[in-house]
Amino acid sequence: MTKKDEVLQQVLEIINDIKFTAFSSETVELDYFLGGDLGIDSVEMLEVWYDIEQTLDVKVEDHEKRDLYTLKDVMAIVEQKLGVNQNFETAELQFA
């Protein structure tokens, strides 16, 4: 399992603790929308961010949490904070 796989799995576990989406890191697509596909509203997303920051020991400023629409948008920030900087297109192919 690559580092990116591990991070995605952790983020999905956090999301599922709050929203029970029925998706796993194997079945979710990175271009899924937070609202329409995963059912997460903006306040719930702040809860998800809180747990991401605690679990992965990263700090994400509130202004960085705005205007994010897809799981890919969220993962881009998490990976940047963790220093997992590979080209995202590669990751997209892996999870497609």
Added chain:
Amino acid sequence: MDSRAMIELERMPFQQRLDKQYSFYETEVQKGFMSGRQGHGPVDRKMKYKDLNSDEFREVLVFGSNSYLGMSNDPYIKSKVVDAVNEYGIGSGGSPAFSGYTKQHRDLELRLAKLAEHDDAVLLPGGYMANLCWVNGLMNRNDVIVYDKNSHASVINAIKMTNVPFYSFDPEDLDSLDTLFQKIKERSKPGTQLFSTVEGVRSIDGRIIDLKRYIEVCKKHDVITILDDAHGLGTVGPTGKGTLEHLDLQGQVDLRMSTCSKALGAQGAFVSGSKKLIFLLRTFSFPYCFTSGLAQPTIAAIDAALDLLEKEPQRVQKLHDNVKYMQDRLEDLGYKIIRGETGIIPVFFKGDGVVQKLNRELYNRGLFANIMEYPMVPPGMERLRLSIMSTHTIDEMDQCIDLIDEVATEMGIK
């Protein structure tokens, strides 16, 4: 409070959360927190207000009221309300589904529908209820709504209570909206109806998006459109009919919501649309069916305000003249503002978290205005939000600007 503190608060046991929130409130009151200021009517360019921690009502200049056309205290409207009270009494006595629907309601609905160039309309007690009404009346979990990321809290609440799948979009990026509609359609079951809503005049800064293109994108994908024009009625358009008249797009959206509590100076709101869509709201929307119908004095006030809008469209032009005067003066003095097309002028200052102190001092020196702080607006975008009335005089506008400049200069935030 940042989002981490907010989540920690939300996860506290109830009693602990209550104690924490109440102690936070008490601290804010001690600091001279401005929310909860009590006014003493009538709503006008000058009003008496009292602070939370004082008993004195003091007259201040008002640049923070949504009564953009000065109708809240208009003698003609007041006399029509008195006539209506004498003729029809006060309350409606029930919800529209039971006894609370009268000829006066029906006549006003048809008048508002005509104003919007739609077939029919329903009246609600306020904008919040009107947004609950159209979401809850039109949609269910088998549909999809795509909403403006700036949408009012009532739209978000309506979506949650209706359980309709939701996507948000940035109205400044309509190319992405086009792509989003395409993606949603590819993933949805065949026949899934998409709805979309957008704000006409944006409440936080008074700006208007490229509504023509928005409508084109929606039509391309057979999306049913709902315009939230809460701030547009009476403030834009040659005769004050709102954002659609302003952009020559009357009747081009499927549904439109406007409030009667702002420029019309009364209370309530309406949703207009086709005969069939309004039938659906009137018959199946719980927020409409099971809320008491508007009281007779309110119906009369809205009706009389529409009389004035028709007879005196120059009020709208006067509002625009006043706004331009204020915008020009503020910019001449070096202030960063957003030049919107309505009665709202956002003014920005140097430094984080300064607007609360600024507003407190403005009130002390005789000016009532509103502020918008994080999380209502992004960090660094905190602002003083001036609301202009068509009835403000040059002298009053000069006094307002002089006070702002005086305090901002003293605070070193200009």
